[in-house]
Structures are given as structure tokens and as C-alpha cells.
Amino acid sequence: MLRMLYGYLPAVLEGLVTTLKVSALSLAIACVFGLVGAAARLSESRIARLLAGVYTTLIRGLPELVLMLMIFYGGQMGVNALSDRLGGGYVDIDPFVAGTATLGFIFGAYLTETFRGAILAIPKGQIEAGHAFGLTRLQVARRIVAPQMVRHAIPGFANNWLVMVKATALVSVIGLDDMMHRAGLASASTRQPFTFYAAIACIYLAVTTVSLLALHVLEKRFSLGVRRVDF
Template sequence: MFLYGYGPLLLAGAKQTIALAVLSLAVSVVLGLLGALAKLSRHAPLRIVATAYTTLIRSVPDLVLMLLLFYSIQIAVNNLTDAFGLEQFDIDPFTAGVLTLGFIYGAYFTETFRGAFLAVPRGQLEAGSAYGMSGMRVFGRILFPQMMRFALPGIGNNWQVLVKATALVSIIGLADIVKAAQDAGKGTFNMFLFILVAALAYLAITTVSNVVLMLLERRYSIGVRHAEL
């Protein structure tokens, strides 16, 4: 029998991994944009908070951060339920994984977006304001499209690392592709086969991601003249 009958379990794990990665990416992008704007803000408190966030997160290993954040959130929830006399409940591992990965990689996206914002010529933004555009219109029509062209290489790199980091959530009980492969390997005493299947699943995800990123880079490079070698 193909994969000893563990095919559906592995497929469910792969779907869980993809959903986790995509939702974590969404959280990371939102935090990254907010963090980049804070680091470029004129207000010192915002810059201090954003700098502390990126420095702390990028200095501590992802595995340690995941354990710290997961258990600290659970402890905080337990304290709240005890304080209000409510029934204790455990945090859903999927939600915890999304929020934790999103919070961690939001720091990396902050630096990616900050560099991309700085790469856009300031004069173009001033020209948009001079034409009577609102701040949101300047952002949407001038800043964001050009910023994305500069940010896409960093976004692609962060995404690839984030996808691989989803393997860490198996330690908090989430049934992702790694957990499914481990369970199948233990059940069949053929760990190598199922870990290889998990590796191929990650390879497939990153390969499709590369194609999407190439299309996005082509989209945001329209009208840009490339140097010829």
C-alpha cells in the first residue's frame, strides 16, 4: 500500500503547514509594515519600541522564542481565567503557531520594509503631496508600488525561512507535516521514508513560492529598465 496508508494523514499535515505559513505571513507583513513605519517615525518613543522589538526578536533563536511565547501566553490566559473564576482552557496550537511565527518574523519584515521605504526617492513623495494627493493616496500610488519592487527579494527570503520554521510548531502539538511524518515513521518503523516525504513537501512549497515571487517581481518591475551585461 502506498505510504502504508498514511497518505491522508500526510496530506492533512501538508495542508496544515501551508495554512500556518500563509496566515503567519499575513501577520508578519502587517507587523512588518507597522514596525517599519514606527522605525521611520519622527516620534522617538515609537522608534525606541520598534528598535527594541527587532533587536530582541532577531537576537534570540526561533525555537526558544516559540517556547517562551507559547507558554507565556498560556500562563497569562490561565491567570486571567483564575482571576475571573472562569473555566481554564488550552490555547489552540494552530492559533498559537500563527501568532508566534507572525510575531517572530514580523521583526524581519520590519527591516525589509524599512530598507525598501528608504530606497524610494523622497522627491517623488513630495511631488505627490504637491499635486494635492492625500497621505494614503501617496502611499498607495507612489510609495507602495516602488517599495514592493525593492522589498520583494527580502520578502521572498523571509518567506522561505518562515516556511521552514513552521516545522518548529510540532513541538507545541500542532499536527503539521513534520508531526504527521514522525507519527507515520514511528508506526511503520520506516522513519527515513516519511521524513523524506516531509522534505519533498517543503521543497514543493518553496518551488511554487519561487514561481509566484518571480511573477510578482516581474509585475512590480514594469517600466524599470534593467542594466545589460
């Protein structure tokens, strides 16, 4: 198995770099969608709550692969239809951009509920006390809400991150030259699919294990001074 991997391992590891880039950028986009969505879900505007509710319900109710294909090909059609109206030529959307944006949009719905739950876990009395001390809404959000929201959100955030890392394997279906795509090419050339996909599974396991350790350290850092109650 190792001898079989030797000639293809550098190419697979180059694909791993692409996979990690997609994961990191998708997470950043998802955090933006999640924060905006959580703010909308908790806002006093009925329209904002409705739109955010529709967004989270639809996205969480459909498989990631179906959404990936719908958004990629639907976006491709929409961009080219607009280009035709403007007199432009055919526009080929880059798979990296499309995959990153799609994953960010999808997991933004999950992080919306994660952030919303984290904000709701903060005692309202603390927020009211901040206003009573003369703090502005921005100061309350920065000094009271944000630090505690991060602590409450870390467990759900960690779970979404792990799922997102694994979901990057889906990006290969739209033509991105990532780790899964290169493993597929190698397995087709050698006719040893189990060897390469087993190696990919080990690499994903290593990435998720390191992520869990890092997130555990982060959770301990934000839980300093918080008393744990055991039942």
C-alpha cells in the same frame, strides 16, 4: 519507500494542508506587524522608534524554537493567570492559533526591516513632488510609496516567506497536528524515520520551488517599465 508511504501518504498530505494554512495566516499577521513596525521605525516619534527597535532586535536575536516555546507557554500561563483572577476556569490555547500567532509575531520583525528598507529605497524627491502637486499624505502613500515599496520589498519578502514555510515545522513541538507531527507518528509506527522525513523534505522542497516561481512572476509584474542597469 513508496510502498511504505502508501498507507500513510493521505494522512501526511492532510497535514500539509494544515502546514499551508499556518504559513498563509502567519504571513498575513507578519505583514501587519511588519508594516506597523516599519512605520514606527520611520516615524518622528522617538518612543515609537525605540519600541520598534527593541522588537526587531530581540526577535531577530533569538532562535525561532526558543521564541515559539517561550511565547506559547508564557502566553498559556498569562491567559490562565488572568482567567483565575476573573474567576474563570482553565483555558487551553489552541495550538493552531498559538503557532500561527507566534510565527506571525516572529517574522513580523524580519518584515519590519524588509519594508523599512524598501521604503527608504524610494527617492525622496518623488515623495516631495507628490506633496508639491497637492497630494495628501494618504494619496502619496497609496499612489507613490506603496507600488514602489512592493517592488523593492519582493526579494526580501520572498526570502522571509521561504524561511517561514520551513519554520512551520517547529509548530509540531507545541502539539499541532501538521505534516511534521503526522510524519513523526508514522515513523514511530513503522520504525522508518528516514523514509518519512525524506518524503517531508521533498514536499517542503516542492512548496518552496512553486513559491519561488510564483514570486518571480510577481517581481516581473511589479518591475514592468523599470529599466534594469547591468554593471
